Amino acid sequence: MRLVERLKMRCMTPVMHQDHVGIDGTAYDAIVGITTSHLSLRVRQTADRADLSLDVFSCRKFDTTTVLSWLDDLLPTPVSRRAVLYNRYPEHEFTLIGD
Numbered sequence: 001m002r003l004v005e006r007l008k009m010r011c012m013t014p015v016m017h018q019d020h021v022g023i024d025g026t027a028y029d030a031i032v033g034i035t036t037s038h039l040s041l042r043v044r045q046t047a048d049r050a051d052l053s054l055d056v057f058s059c060r061k062f063d064t065t066t067v068l069s070w071l072d073d074l075l076p077t078p079v080s081r082r083a084v085l086y087n088r089y090p091e092h093e094f095t096l097i098g099d
Contacts, residue, residue: 001032003070007062009034036060050075 004011013033020027025046032039037057044051052075056067071077 003039003056003067004032004034006066006070007056007058009036009058009060009062034058 001011001015011032012035015030015032017028017030019029025044027045028041028043030041036059039057040055042053052071054067054071056062
């Protein structure tokens with residue numbers, strides 16, 4: 001919800017989420033509907049690593065630095081361990097942000 005607010009967007013649904021803890025690790029998924037589409041967060045954690053995937057789907061332009069700042073607040077990660085794909089409709093070209 002905080003990311004939606006930072007992006008100056010509006011929620012259409014509550015945050016729907018589920019989590020699972022098993023022998024192979026922990027899984028957490030969350031999704032929230034916004035007026036222009038949705039945001040989804042997926043976290044997978046094992047004994048030696050955690051993987052986080054955030055998708056911001058919106059037909060409205062938004063500032064990607066706002067998303068990166070929110071992610072840094074949530075889970076600070078060295079730039080060398082990050083991969084960000086950015087695709088703005090209708091160009092259909094993916095741009096890698098950062099190194």
